[in-house]
Amino acid sequence: MAALIARRLGHGILVLFVVSLLAFLLSSLVGDPVASILGLNATPEDRAELAQRLGLDQPFFTRYATFLWNAIHFEFATSYAAQRPVSDLLIERIPATLELAAVALVLSLAVGIPLGLLAAVNRGRWWATALMSASVIGLSLPTFVVGILLIFVFSVQLGWLPSFGRGETVAIGWWTTGFLTASGLKALIMPALALAISQVALVARLVRAEMLDVLRADYIRFAKARGIKKRAIEFSHALRNTLIPVITVSGIQLGFLVAFAVVAEAVFQWPGLGLLFLQALGSTDIPVISAFLLLAAAFFVTINLVVDCLYVLVDPRLRAGGALGGGPTL
C-alpha cells in the first residue's frame, strides 16, 4: 500500500512540474506586462527599467527557475495590478472559493442522490424517464446562463437575494466565512445553486446507473428470494453499495467545482480565486496567473491522491500489495 501511495505521490509531483512549466509558458504568451502596467504613455527608458525591475529581461529558464524555487516556498512575487504579495491575495481569496464549492457539492449530492435513486427504483415509469431527460437540460445549461436567470428572477423581479458579492463575512483567524451572518448565507444561495445545477444532473445519472447495476446483482436477488421487504433491500443493501463510487467521484467533483467556480464567481462578483484569476488575465498580471494555475493543479493532484488512498482503504483487493496498481485517475 505504501508503495502505491508513493508511486501516486510521484505522479502528482510530475504533474505539478509539467503544469508549472505550462503555466509559466502560458503567462509569458498572454502579452507584454510592461505595456499593460504602464499603458501607452510611458517613455522607453521607463519600460526598459521596469522590465529589468521585474526580471523580464532575463532568459526564460532563469525566470522559470526563480519562479519554481519561489513556488516551492509558497512565494509568488508581487501582483503587478494589486502591488501586493500574490500569496497574501491567494490566502485572502481561498475561503470564498472553498465555501462556495463545498456548499455547491453538498447541494448537488443532497439533490442528486435522491433523484437518482427515485429514477432507478421507479425505472420504466414515465415520470422517472422525464426526470432523467430533464436532467440533461440541467447538464447542458451553461453556468453563466443559469446565474443570470437566477439573478433576474430572485434579485430583480422578487428582490429576495443579493445579485453580487459575499455579504458580510466573519473573520476566524485568516479564514473569512459567510456562514455566520444572514447576509452571508443569503449571498451564498444563488452562486452555489448556479454551480450545483450541472453537478446535480451528473450525480443523479451516476447514482441511477450504479443503482441499476447493483439491483441486478445476485445478492439482491437472493435478498428478494428471502422475502426481505423491497424498501429494505433498496435502501439498506443496494444504496450502501451504490454510494461507494459516488463518494469517490464527488471528491474529484470538488476539484471540478473549484475550477468551474471561475464562471460562477465572475457572474456573481464572488471575491474568490476565480475572480482574481480573471482580473489577472485582463491586466496581464503574470505572477497571479501562474500562481493560480499552479494552485489549481496542486488542488487536483491532492484530491486525486486522497481519493486514491480512500480507494485503497475501501477496496481490500488493492491492499494486498498493490499488484493491480490501478485505481481511478483523472
Next chain:
Amino acid sequence: MLKRIVCAAALALAIAPAMDAEAAELRFAGTTPALTMDPHASNDFVTTAIYRQVYDSLVGLTLDMELAPGLATDWEYLGDNTWRFMIRDGVVFHDGSPLTAEDIKFSIERAKGSRFYTSLFGGITEVNVSGDNTVDVISTTPDPVLPRKMARMFIMSKPWAEENDALDVPDLGAEGGEAFSIRNANGTGPMKLVSHDQAVQTVFAKNENYWGEYPGNIETATYLPIGSSPTRVAALLSGEVDMVIDLPLQDINRVQSTSGFKVQQEPQLIWMQIELDGSRDVALDTFKKDGSPIESNPFKDVRVRQALAHAIDADLIADRVMRGSARVVGIAATPGLGGYQEDLDQRWPTDIEKAKSLLEEAGYGEGFITTLNCPLERYVNTEEICRAVAAMLARVGIEVRVNGMVWPDFARMLVNGPESSFHLIGLTPNSWDVQDAFTATMMTRDPETKQGFFNWALYSNPTVDKVAKELPATIDEEARTALYREGLEAAKETVSAVYLHQPMLTWGLTDAIEAPMRGDATVTLQNVQKAD
C-alpha cells in the same frame, strides 16, 4: 385646533430624528476595482477617479474640466522656467495635521519619481519652498501647461508618509510585504478613506473638515467593482446599488424605460481615431487589388488621406455602432482640453464621389487591399467600429481586412515598433492640453530626441512640427491660441488621422440621485445629492 398643532409637532418630532438618522449613503458600481489608493502608483483612470475622492490635486478642476483654485489658490509664471504656486491656508489632512508647503514639495518629488508619471512630470528639475505658502517649480522648459498638469498632481502628507514608511512610491517587483499607502490614505479631499478592499469594496466617509464646498448630502459612499455587465445592471435595477458608472450601451434603453431610473451621459476625455502611415515608403500589410505586394505607401499621399476622411462616415458610426452614445469630433481636440478651438471643430463632409476622384487622382482608382489593426478591448465597441470602417471603405474600392487584437498584443505592436500602417486607437493628451497631442502624437517621430514618441503611425508635417516646437516655449495666451489654431488646421487638412468620436461616459442611476458628471470619469461625491 390645538390637537392639530400637537399632532403636527409630534409628527415633526417623529420625522426629524428619523431623517437625521438616515444619513445619505451612496453605493456606486463600476467594472474594474480601484487598483491602489496610493495616488502616485497608478495612472489607470478608474483608479485615479477613486483616489481623487481622498487626495486633492494641487490645481483643482471645475465640472467642465476647466482649471480652478485647488490646494493652490493661484499660480504664476516667474520666468526662467519657474512656476510659483500659492498654497491655500488652513487646509488640514484627514488625520488633523495641517497642509504645509513642505507637503507640496514632497508630493511633487514623490510623483515625479513614479514611473507612471515620468512622461507627465519628468521635466520638473527642482521644487523649492520659497515662502510659508509658496512653492516654486522649475522645469527644463517654461512648460506653459504645467498648471494643467498639476490637476493630476495629488498631495500627500509628508509626516504621515514618514511615519508609515511610505516615502517612496511602492515599487513593483519589490521584496517583502505590501506598502502601507496601498490600502490606507491620508489626503485633504472631500472624502476620507474608511477601507479599501480591491476585491470587494472601497468605502468613504464625508470629510467634515473639507476646505472646499460640499453642496451634496452624502455621508458615506461605497464603490463596488462588479465585473459582469448583466449583474451590474441587475444590481442597479434591484436597488442594491444607487448608481452604475459604466452602463453597457445595450442596457441604456432598458434602464431608461424602467420607472425610477434614469441615464446620464457626458463625452469622455478621449477620442477615437484611425491612424494612417505617414512615412513608410511601403505600407505594411497592404496589397494591390490582385493580391500582389504593393510597392508604395498609399497613405503617404495626402489625397488618399483626404479620400479616407471623406469616405469614413463618423456620424453614421456614432449613430449606429455607438447607438448615439458618442460625440463626433472634427479636429484633434475635444472640449475640456486646454487649447480646444470650438469654431474649427467641423468634420470633413462624407462624400463618396469626392473620395473616389481623390483616389483616382492619386493613382489608386482601382483601390487596394490593406489591414486595419483593431484593439478588441479598452475602448467601447472597437470591433464594430472597425467593421463599419471596412464597409465604408469598400464603397470606394479599398478592401480592408480587420485584424482584431487583444490589448496586450496591440500595445506590444505599437510600443515595440510601431509595426502598423493602419489602426484604430483612442487618444487623450497626457496633460489634458492639446499641446501634448502635437508634441507626443503628431510631431515627426524621432526616437533619439524622444519627439513624437507616441506618433504610432509616423505622421509628419512641417507646420505641425513647427507648432509642436513653439508651443512648449510660448507663454503668451494670444500667441498660444494662434499656434493651436495653426496646428489644428494643418493637422486636419493633411488628415493627421481620421478623427471619429468621443465615446460617452454613461451612468445609470436611480431617480433619487442627483450627480453631476465630469469628462475625466470622476464621480464628484461632494456634489452628489440623494433624496429620501
